[in-house]
Amino acid sequence: MNAxxxxxxxxxxxxxxxxxxxxNRKRQSGMKVVSLCLGQPADGAPAAVREAAVAA
Structure with missing residues (x-):
């Protein structure tokens, strides 16, 4: 089964x-932007990000 x-x-x-x-437009206008709109979900988060999440 493939859920x-x-x-x-x-x-x-x-x-x-x-x-x-x-x-990118918001960032160029000086706004601090954390963009999470693109990525490859199949690859998972980098190890450093996972470790920081666990530590938080």
């Missing part, structure tokens, strides 16, 4: 790229 747990991969690339453009 699907998330629909985050169903977002059309167009929308993801638009969110990235918006984040």
């Amino acid at each position: 699907r747990l998330s629909k985050r991969g169903d977002v059309d690339p167009f929308y993801a790229m638009e969110l990235l453009k918006l984040a």
Whole structure:
């Protein structure tokens, strides 16, 4: 059985790229931006990020 747990991969690339453009515009205007709109969920978070989350 292959259960699907998330629909985050169903977002059309167009929308993801638009969110990235918006984040970049905000950043260029001087706003502090932590962009989480793009990535490869199959790869998982880097080890340092996972360790920091556990420590928090």
